[in-house]
Amino acid sequence: GTMSVVKLEEWRQRIVKELDDTVAFWLKYSHDTTHGGFFTCLGRDGTVYDELKYVWLQGRQVWMYCRLYRTMERFRRPEILEAAKAGGAFLRRFARVSSGQWKCAFCLTRDGKAVKIQRTVFSECFYLLAMDELSRVTADEGMQLEAEQMMEQLIHWVRVDSSGLGRPQLPGDFPTNSMAVPMMLLCLVHQLSEGRGQEVAHKYSELTGWCVQQILQHVQRDGTAVLENVSLQGGELPGCLGRLQNPGHALEAGWFLLQLSAQQQDSELQRTAINKFVELPFQSGWDNGHGGLFYFLDVDGHCPTQLEWNMKLWWPHCEALIAFLMAYSQTKKPELLQRFSQVYEYTFNHFPDADSGEWFGYLTQEGKPALDLKGGPFKGFFHVPRCLYMCELMLDDLLANRD
Amino acid sequence: GTMSVVKLEEWRQRIVKELDDTVAFWLKYSHDTTHGGFFTCLGRDGTVYDELKYVWLQGRQVWMYCRLYRTMERFRRPEILEAAKAGGAFLRRFARVSSGQWKCAFCLTRDGKAVKIQRTVFSECFYLLAMDELSRVTADEGMQLEAEQMMEQLIHWVRVDSSGLGRPQLPGDFPTNSMAVPMMLLCLVHQLSEGRGQEVAHKYSELTGWCVQQILQHVQRDGTAVLENVSLQGGELPGCLGRLQNPGHALEAGWFLLQLSAQQQDSELQRTAINKFVELPFQSGWDNGHGGLFYFLDVDGHCPTQLEWNMKLWWPHCEALIAFLMAYSQTKKPELLQRFSQVYEYTFNHFPDADSGEWFGYLTQEGKPALDLKGGPFKGFFHVPRCLYMCELMLDDLLANRD
Structure with a gap:
């Protein structure tokens, strides 16, 4: 409808501007000539x-x-x-x-x-x-x-x-299927095969299937939770390690799977991606009190041992924006655009620094910058521009192909 | 005077009770039979x-x-x-x-x-x-x-x-004098030689001198700051690593040095310990806005990259209580007892859990429990009881030997 076109345009304008500003910031300050x-x-x-x-x-x-x-x-x-x-x-x-x-x-x-x-x-x-x-x-x-x-x-x-x-392989250190590993390999397959035709896609097809299967093993508890670490057999691991949830990471896996489901025209994978890796992590990870996504949670409600568990980090919000906009683009379900809007509001009201440009990376649970740095050992020129870049492309596409 | 005796008695009573409760908590919950x-x-x-x-x-x-x-x-x-x-x-x-x-x-x-x-x-x-x-x-x-x-x-x-x-020794990994190492060795020398006579003290006397010298190398910037990591030659290291301050750790080093200065009747070491390792870290580490000691600071005022830098942890407060009470016990300077009182007020108003016993370990900058656990990978039966134990003994001594 007209309303959503106005919104899409408004979001697009802000996103284009943020991407330009972010690129300018890193071009100006980060180069070691x-x-x-x-x-x-x-x-x-x-x-x-x-x-x-x-x-x-x-x-x-x-x-x-x-x-x-x-x-x-x-x-x-x-x-x-x-x-x-x-x-x-x-x-x-x-x-x-x-x-x-x-x-x-x-x-x-x-x-x-x-x-x-x-x-x-x-x-x-x-x-x-x-x-x-x-x-x-x-x-x-x-x-x-x-x-x-x-x-x-x-x-x-x-x-x-x-x-x-x-x-070193230690007797008490159980081999673990950590979500990051199959996600990363899937991302690399996408990179290496993009635009290179069927031969390359074929070369990595078995690996692609393995990555998907390894990622899906993280859906646990009768489909009600995504856990960050599982056993190699796809079972739950004991203790904090086994109960750990990282909602932003699950959302990132979600859009990786959505991207693949579109390539492979696999509607079952699309449904699983949206239900289990987009909706579910958002439900469990969103802070209904103060807004924003928690960094870590324990599936049984224990307090995580990570001191930063309740902080709001920039990158899970970047992943959530991509995931909801991609899910909406593929399905046109209005509730997914509504979620995008919710994450968008929190993100653009809290992370961008109106004074000096770029985004704060680390907020307190209440949404106040806890660290005022723009880059550090783990925050560089990546999650912010990748999110803005992908959202701009998706919004362009939605606006170009609107009913 | 009478006022301070009343205070000492009041503190002692609370500390005895907290120690009893803490011991009871760990006896009840922590044993793997x-x-x-x-x-x-x-x-x-x-x-x-x-x-x-x-x-x-x-x-x-x-x-x-x-x-x-x-x-x-x-x-x-x-x-x-x-x-x-x-x-x-x-x-x-x-x-x-x-x-x-x-x-x-x-x-x-x-x-x-x-x-x-x-x-x-x-x-x-x-x-x-x-x-x-x-x-x-x-x-x-x-x-x-x-x-x-x-x-x-x-x-x-x-x-x-x-x-x-x-x-592995890597070409860009400069050998570092990390405060923890000489502190730990000094603590072990104290443990091994306590009550064992001159022969054992003599055996470790060269090592003791080395530990003290290594600890004192952390006083930098013309005596205005204690830095957590310095070079093996006692110079400042580049970057965040070199500028890192850990006020609670410096305060702990302070009372280790004070303990040694008393054994060795070394008044110069006592003065250095109080000025540089007790007063200075307190001045730089205390949060004048919300009270409590920061966990990490950067000596040049940059934002530390540790996400938990502005949290208030239980153990730096434990070390500060021991350090100020020991400094007061040795010198009887009222301003040191005043500092003890200031740390005591913050500590006992924020860390003990009135509902379930023992202490919270990790508060937000504003003083709210961020993690509600009583023990974890780094919080056990150690800093809280050691602090209460040492403060009880020192208060006993002050009360027994009052003017």
């Missing part, structure tokens, strides 16, 4: 308060810059491409800890010396995202090949033998 | 919400039970001794990861299987504390010898070669 790569520890006004370079965030910023450059006309600007190339070069030169090895550091000094290595696969995943997207812009086949080789290594670590990650 | 050792993940009402056994907290509870049993008449009760012995037996059987090795796990399953190993020395430190104090109660010389051997291993890891801890 001496060593390449990006400063991500940026204070409220953009001041660099720490020069460490976190590999997740380096890879994500390269990916996001290239994606904007490649797919949105107004961002096809030389300074964006140059920064992405310099970031890619920094990663290629320094992220992999020893030459010939695929293991990447988690954190580097400004000039690229390894500070810390995590015994997980995520630095490598974001390295891959950067390489594949950058290779699409530069047509660098060697770089694309490196992304594909990294994918083979990741699959080996996740599905065959994780001993190369350096984690 | 099947496997030995202690549950420490206790909800608001004492319910066990996770059965994992954290080695730091196992060792600390054994130590605290034995210390109370050994030195306070009203706690010389068989059930306390039996629980301490069962905790000690659990640790001896399961904490050390492989037989013949000194490395201890960080976390065990209820029945003692290793879940996680930290690449630091703290599990081993609390293991030692437990063994030494338990051996004083049981007169088990083999156990005392094990404590002394563990001390040699710890000294080796800290001062000679840390490679046995399993931490």
